[in-house]
Amino acid sequence: MIAIGTACRLEQTVTEEYTAATIGSGMLPVFATPYMAAMMERAAQSCLIPYLDKSMGSVGIRLNITHDAPTPLGMKVYAEAEITSVSENGRLVEFSVRAWDDKGPIGSGTHTRAVINNDKFMEKCQAKLEK
Secondary structure, eight states, X not given: OOOXXXXXXXXXXXXXXXXXXXXXXXXXXXXXXXXXXXXHHHHHHHHHGGGSOTTEEEEEEEEEEEEOSOOBTTOEEXXXXXXXXXXXXXXXXXXXXXXXXXXXXXXXXXXXXXXEEHHHHHHHHHHGGGO
């Protein structure tokens, strides 16, 4: 059973490859919003891994976040996800997500992941090529 309150935290240093200028989401050499979002999703996914057998996985289906402050090159950033609710059937998991750097908060929001059977999910995906 997936436990409410489970939390996971990730960290990384902002390098050139993680900037808005490099990814194209902006023109400045600051930590890019798409990378912040990806860190939040990876933190959420990490929370679920201990609860899923090898045939199961999770996919992000909703992400509602704000990116509130810039982070310069060379500074560490952190992302944390905490499970806040689980649907009755255990298939939808809600998270509170937040991010910060060494000087304070940089973003926050909510994220929803769906628990899936990996093989069935990939069969459905590949079926799109057959139509």
